[in-house]
Amino acid sequence: MKRILLSWSSGKDSAWSLHLLRQQGEYEVAGLLTTFNEAAGRVAMHAVRRELVEQQAAAAGLPLWAVPLPWPCPNEQYESLMAQTCAKAVSEGIVGVAFGDLFLEDVRAYREKQMAGTGLEPIFPVWGLPTPALAEEMIAAGVRAKLTCVDTTKLDRSFVGSEFDSALLASLPAGVDPCGERGEFHSFVYAGPMLNATLPVSVGVTIVRDQFVFADLTSPEIAS
DSSP states (O other): OEEEEEESSSSSHHHHHHHHHHHHHHEEEEEEEEETTTTTETTTOOOBHHHHHHHHHHHHTEEEEEEESSOOOOOOHHHHHHHHHHHHHHTTTEEEOOOOOOSSSSHHHHHHHHHTTTOOOETTTTTOOOOHHHHHHHTTOOOOOOOOEEEETSSSSGGGGGGSSSSHHHSSOOSSSSSOTTTSEEEEESSSSSOOOOOEEEEEEEEEEETTEEEEEETSSSSO
């Protein structure tokens, strides 16, 4: 099988991508590729603690390919660091990188542009799947996740820290994508068919940064 990395945000779409890739059997996911805000020790955008992502990777049985990003990180520096990571992947026999993007054409085009010339194939295992049915399928399959970030220009702040479940889907306002694909919300997966254990997590303090509200997730293994 072709060995690939999976771009891993810690959320449900990348987690479901791992599940599908393993089911399909065409690719062997050799590692989870995650960018971290080096100063904060958290996933870029999702703001999940690095320790929790390390627990996810262990539960997925995969090595974590962590890419530390300085803060602030100009786009040129980000692209340089990612180019170095791509070169390392190629040198280790990796042939592609999978992404959990669902339908945003501009995001996919950016990924494809960044992958061009690297020797790595961009792969989109969940691309084009209808998001209302996809969200319900994830939940029915046992995916358990918490909303870690809400964009308050698109969704009320009260949703942050909520469980990603059928009740949440029913309560989302019209126009909000059930998978949060337009940036309405981001999530952290703590259980599901792609993990061999349920990660104990609790919702800590709420943090506000500009228009974004974050739920600080913790676990018994992490000091608050």
